[in-house]
Amino acid sequence: xxxTDRLHNRGSVSxxxxxxxxxxxxDDTRNQWLENTMSYxxxxxxxxxxxMTLSMWVKRGSQSTSKTHTLWSSASSAxxxxxxxxxxxxxxxxxxxxSGYNEDPETYAYFRDHSAWYHIVVRVDTTLSTAAxxxxxxxNGIQQTWAxxxxxxxxxxxxxxxxxxxxxxxxxxxxYSNSTGGNFDGQIAEVNYMxxxxxEPTTFGKFDDNGHWIPIDTTNLSYDAPExxxxxxxxxxxxxxxxxxTSGNAQHFSNGSSSGAPRIGTDTPTNNFCIMNPLTSFxxxxxxxxxxxGHLIQGQSGAYQLRWGSIGINPTHNSSKWYWECKNQSNxxxxxxEYSWGVAREVRIVDIKGGGSQGDFLNGDNLARYMSSYNxxxxxxxxxxxxxxMLDCSGSNPVVTLYRDGTQVYxxxxxxxxxxxxxxxxxxxxxxxxxxxxxxxxxxxGTIQEFTVSSGNxxxxxxxxxxxxxxxxxxxxxxxxxxxxxxxxS
Numbered sequence: 001x002x003x004t005d006r007l008h009n010r011g012s013v014s015x016x017x018x019x020x021x022x023x024x025x026x027d028d029t030r031n032q033w034l035e036n037t038m039s040y041x042x043x044x045x046x047x048x049x050x051x052m053t054l055s056m057w058v059k060r061g062s063q064s065t066s067k068t069h070t071l072w073s074s075a076s077s078a079x080x081x082x083x084x085x086x087x088x089x090x091x092x093x094x095x096x097x098x099s100g101y102n103e104d105p106e107t108y109a110y111f112r113d114h115s116a117w118y119h120i121v122v123r124v125d126t127t128l129s130t131a132a133x134x135x136x137x138x139x140n141g142i143q144q145t146w147a148x149x150x151x152x153x154x155x156x157x158x159x160x161x162x163x164x165x166x167x168x169x170x171x172x173x174x175x176y177s178n179s180t181g182g183n184f185d186g187q188i189a190e191v192n193y194m195x196x197x198x199x200e201p202t203t204f205g206k207f208d209d210n211g212h213w214i215p216i217d218t219t220n221l222s223y224d225a226p227e228x229x230x231x232x233x234x235x236x237x238x239x240x241x242x243x244x245x246t247s248g249n250a251q252h253f254s255n256g257s258s259s260g261a262p263r264i265g266t267d268t269p270t271n272n273f274c275i276m277n278p279l280t281s282f283x284x285x286x287x288x289x290x291x292x293x294g295h296l297i298q299g300q301s302g303a304y305q306l307r308w309g310s311i312g313i314n315p316t317h318n319s320s321k322w323y324w325e326c327k328n329q330s331n332x333x334x335x336x337x338e339y340s341w342g343v344a345r346e347v348r349i350v351d352i353k354g355g356g357s358q359g360d361f362l363n364g365d366n367l368a369r370y371m372s373s374y375n376x377x378x379x380x381x382x383x384x385x386x387x388x389x390m391l392d393c394s395g396s397n398p399v400v401t402l403y404r405d406g407t408q409v410y411x412x413x414x415x416x417x418x419x420x421x422x423x424x425x426x427x428x429x430x431x432x433x434x435x436x437x438x439x440x441x442x443x444x445x446g447t448i449q450e451f452t453v454s455s456g457n458x459x460x461x462x463x464x465x466x467x468x469x470x471x472x473x474x475x476x477x478x479x480x481x482x483x484x485x486x487x488x489x490s
Contacts, residue, residue: 033172061448265446273445312425
């Protein structure tokens with residue numbers, strides 16, 4: 001397997017491996033973070049810890065050419081250190097040391113995949129004689145190369161490891177503005193902080209037989225300095241207190257944002273849910289991927305472009321039913337706004353030459369199949385309706401059914417469906433026209449893209465969180481369901 005393939009984690013589907021049940025979703029437009037003023041060992045003086053290990057699983061929401069997105073930070077009255085996705089999509093670490101100097105090493109590698117989970121491990125050990133080993137970063141089990149190696153003095157007490165009192169923050173930095181940089185956008189799962197210890201990433205994960213990096217059980221870790229260490233599993237152990245430390249060390253976190261706490265979802269490294277992929281685009285694509293305020297796919301005036309999901313279904317090899325939801329934030333059709341949604345065949349996506357008008361999906365205004373043209377019907381409806389889409393592959397030909405606020409309103413059967421060489425897939429898809437057109441999706445995992453769901457309906461296997469009950473037998477597009485239905489996910 002190629003190095004680039006091993007670097008990505010699409011979500012484990014093996015039931016034999018440790019299951020990460022929940023994650024927290026952070027919205028950078030709301031400056032969300034969790035914080036804990038550490039109750040450090042009162043018997044320990046400052047500047048005595050020279051080691052630490054931080055492990056966390058992350059799935060990115062938005063990217064920005066002007067903002068950074070901080071995953072974790074440690075701040076005292078005088079200094080702050082943090083690990084961040086830089087605006088260029090590399091990982092950068094800002095380190096403040098005892099002597100007052102700063103380091104900001106940056107990886108060579110870029111991390112732009114929104115659909116994958118990354119496992120990030122930071123190791124600090126300033127006692128080592130080799131300078132390059134004093135700060136190590138691993139992504140999905142692979143040690144990263146620094147574009148410029150950090151120059152950390154031997155036996156230095158780093159902000160990460162030593163200073164007290166100190167506030168640790170997950171998902172950002174305490175009180176940091178997001179105008180040019182700040183808090184994380186996306187999901188975080190299974191955070192482990194081990195004070196005064198430098199351990200291998202194999203403490204938290206391993207490569208499976210397919211070369212994918214997967215989590216292992218961390219519920220019984222041993223800590224050198226337990227009073228300064230923690231494990232946050234976001235409610236998998238204690239659903240009533242999702243930000244509490246589950247290591248037994250009582251280093252509990254709380255919401256630090258005045259605009260609402262991060263929400264808890266089930267999109268995790270062991271059950272990865274579909275998203276509308278913001279990286280799908282054409283040469284003249286004028287779409288904006290907008291995170292926050294509903295986490296939207298948004299069109300610009302004068303453009304009609306296509307977006308599609310990160311998981312596709314091959315009807316030839318999969319006989320299951322699949323369900324997802326979307327919500328139009330404004331009127332379906334006006335002089336400035338238009339929407340289409342449903343599915344797009346792989347070959348139709350490939351054939352599109354810069355325009356969504358060739359997509360194989362449903363036009364919301366007319367409740368009709370929308371390709372190069374559609375029949376005008378004047379069936380436009382109002383804003384904030386929730387539309388369910390079911391792709392039924394259980395019969396001889398795929399069927400797409402559309403539901404409006406829980407009621408079936410349209411169905412289309414592909415009567416002469418010819419799969420190219422038996423490998424063609426069908427993807428969740430949408431087209432949006434106009435600067436005020438905003439379409440929000442819900443695949444059930446509680447990801448940063450999805451609209452807030454109040455009803456809490458699951459699919460036939462008990463996965464997902466939907467506003468309306470999925471049709472009988474219909475499944476959420478996630479890695480566990482794909483495995484259960486005989487599909488593959490890699």
